[in-house]
Amino acid sequence: MKRTRIDGSVVWQRARLSRLALAPLFLTATVHCGEGAASAPATGESTAVEGAPLAGECTPASSGNPFASGWYADPDIKVYNGVYWVYPTYSAPYDSQTYLDAFSSTDLINWTKHSKVLDKANVSWATRAVWAPSPIFRNNTYYLYFGANDIQNNSQLGGIGVAKSNNPAGPYVDAIGRPLISTFINGAQPIDQNIFIDDDGQAYLYYGGHSHCNVVKINSDMISLDSSSFREITPSGYVEGALMFKRNGKYYLMWSEGGWTGPDYRVSYAIANSPLGPFPKLGTILSQNAAIATGSGHNSVVNVPGTDDWYIFYHRRPLGETDGNHRVLAYDRMYFNSDGTIKPVEMATRDNFCDGNALGWSTYGATWSVSNGRYVNQRQPDAKALLNTNFSALTLEADVTPGASGDAGLLFRTSSPGAGLDAYKGYYAGIAAGSDRVVLGRANAGSWTELASAPAVIDANVAYNLKVVASGSRISVYLNRSATPLLAATDATYASGAVGLRAHDSAAAFDNVNATQAPGAIFYADGGYGGLGVSLNPGSYTMAQLNAAGIPNDWMSSLRVPAGWTVQVYEHNDFTGTVWTFTADTALVPADANDKMTSVRILAP
The missing domain is CATH 2.60.120.560 (Exo-inulinase; domain 1)
Structure with a gap:
């Protein structure tokens, strides 16, 4: 022995x-x-x-998040000659945000950092808060649109600028020596710009903070705009972080809601037949995940050339971080339904170490x-x-x-x-x-x-x-x-x-x-998806069946509901009494439903 x-x-x-x-x-x-x-x-x-x-x-998104080291936010991504380029905000106190880095990859797995592709030294009017770069290639030139100085009124110098370079790694230099958009128009703070070129060659700039979103046409020189074309397109719930992309002839507008330092930061979207809208909100596709990260938002998307594979790039805050600027870069697969709507994004927690790091x-x-x-x-x-x-x-x-x-x-x-x-x-x-x-x-x-x-x-x-x-x-x-x-x-x-x-x-x-x-609908003892969680498959559960599954009577305070599912919570046994219906994740059920679940029906499509 x-x-x-x-x-x-x-x-x-x-x-x-x-x-x-x-x-x-x-x-x-x-x-x-x-x-x-x-x-x-x-x-x-x-x-x-x-x-x-x-x-x-x-494969892409198999090697874990964050995909880059350091504090960054607001990523925008483009594909140049088979290389993916991500341009984020350097996430730090405003006075330290004086430059922009970039990251490149040929496979969406291994990333190379390019330091200070844009520096305030090359922008005479920028002093701080250099934010949310948005790249594009045209006229044999690489352009980078950015916000600077975080202006709060029209008497301050700053707004949205445009820089250019002959190399995606920079250095980018100010293209016009002044902001491209320097004032509040339709109530929109001139920040969080996103450049989009339609199939007919017309370029548009989507932008705006302070809960207002504008679109304006950019002239073919990419450094001037059609000042008569400003149009407010603010969708319901919009706060900041506008993004436009096109798929199968439809225009998708995405934006961020909630507070950027809070756990309620999230991404919603709309679909339109025109780049000018209207953009009725269809739903939220990226939210905080109490098991993985909070503050997820300000995103961009990329389509792998020659495929219908799409990925959403965004920033999020690691669990337990209280510094608002402690944000990291992440990306996950994004899927579409057959009708073109977007499925809620599942934050992945996986790592096959293919990128050579941990x-x-x-x-x-x-x-x-x-x-x-x-x-x-x-x-x-x-x-x-x-x-x-x-x-x-x-x-x-x-x-x-x-x-x-x-x-x-x-x-x-x-x-x-x-x-x-x-x-x-x-x-x-x-x-x-x-x-x-x-x-x-x-x-x-x-x-x-x-x-x-x-x-x-x-x-x-x-x-x-x-x-x-x-x-x-x-x-x-x-x-x-x-x-x-x-x-x-x-x-x-x-x-x-x-x-x-x-x-x-x-x-x-x-x-x-x-x-x-765990698969299925998950019921939690506490609000905010806290405490013990129990997963249940579709079906009808009496109080005895819930008890057998590990759920005590009058216990549930929050729940996660898979996309397309419906959960009917009953106040009494055998599906009687008041019924509360949930079709989406709910961080805290209504007060009259809290700790009142005695039987439940779970319906899946």
């Missing part, structure tokens, strides 16, 4: 379990970014599951690095890497390659991380090559409670897909995409927290990390 320590617990077990005694486990061959072929399992006993997608595929990860207890498209740690008693998230009901998975000793796996609903062994609060699911075991447990700043474990053949230096599904107090652990969980436990000690990776006494590697909210 041998003595093996797994995650703080001590167990005694016999020699290595017979492979014949175990149900078959499929080991997938994993393609790591930067490698040309799949890495075969060390034993040679199994190959990729037939029909399963290859893991580790390097932006957004915080590490504890060991040195971590990206090597050959995987996230690896030096062997230490306890190595942790966390993403700044706050998931409750979730699905978390990753390809985990354990070392010959110790164990490695996934952290979830985690808080209070530290460098010491088990110095965190939360749950951990891991696999151990040395003891052929999968384990699920709970840590509480030094103490460890095993919740469930099972034998499984685990070989060192072989990648295994490990997945955790947590809904309310119910936790399930899956290995290698099995249809049924290998482990299951019930525990409600921790309601929510960060997701991450952990290696105990193991030099492990991780790839294809992906965290999502």
Whole structure:
């Protein structure tokens, strides 16, 4: 017999379990970014599951957000000669916003920073608050429209300027020696400009702050405007951040609502048959996500040439940040319905490390690095890497390659991380090559409670897909995409927290990390999607059925509703009494509905 320590617990077990005694486990061959072929399992006993997608595929939006290092906001993106160029605001106090950087990429995965493509030294009238650049190429020249000085009335110098360069990386210099738009027109502060050229060659500038939006025609020289063409097009809810793009002959106007320093910042949109509108609001497509980030807004979009693939670029504020200027650049896939309307954007929390970095990860207890498209740690008693998230009901998975000793796996609903062994609060699911075991447990700043474990053949230096599904107090652990969980436990000690990776006494590697909210409608104990979250599929649930699913009577204060779904909440059992209907995420239900759910119907399209 041998003595093996797994995650703080001590167990005694016999020699290595017979492979014949175990149900078959499929080991997938994993393609790591930067490698040309799949890495075969060390034993040679199994190959990729037939029909399963290859893991580790390097595709846009697969390598995690933020995609660039530093505090930035208000990104606008263009494609020049097959290269994507993102021009953001340098997010800092106004007096420090005196220049603009840019980022370029050939694949939307690997990004190169270009410092100070525009500097106030090249704009005689700009002194501060250089904001929201919008690029365009025409007349064999690269133009960059920008706001400066944050003017509050017509007696102040500033507004919207235009700079030009013969290179998308700059340097850009002032094209006219004065602001292009220097006064409030139709109540619109001259900021947050977006340049758009229609198919007929007519250029338009959309802009405006102080809850007013204008459009004006730009002449073909791109540095003067048709002063008789100013038109207010302010849609309902507009605050700032206008954006125009065209798809299938339709004109899409996007804008930001709410306060830029607040958690209610969001992106809404309208569709019109003309670049001049009218633009009736159709809905909000990007909002804060209490599990991932707040303050998401001021966006642009890009269409991958030759495809109908679209991505939305925007800024957001990491959870817990209180400085309004602490904003980062992010992008996610944007999908359209068959009628041309836009589906709500799902913020992704995933990382396959194809970009060669680990932006957004915080590490504890060991040195971590990206090597050959995987996230690896030096062997230490306890190595942790966390993403700044706050998931409750979730699905978390990753390809985990354990070392010959110790164990490695996934952290979830985690808080209070530290460098010491088990110095965190939360749950951990891991696999151990040395003891052929999968384990699920709970840590509480030094103490460890095993919740469930099972034998499984685990070989060192072989990648295994490990997945955790947590809904309310119910936790399930899956290995290698099995249809049924290998482990299951019930525990409600921790309601929510960060997701991450952990290696105990193991030099492990991780790839294809992906965290999502659990599928279905999610009901939360507290407002703002706080407290314990329980996910339910479509159906009708009496009080007894809700209790069985982990939802007490008169408990729900907020809920998430998938796009197109309807949730009917009833005051009494058996679908009687007052009914409240929800068709969208609701951070706090009406006061008369708070903590009043006794039965519920969930309808999906």
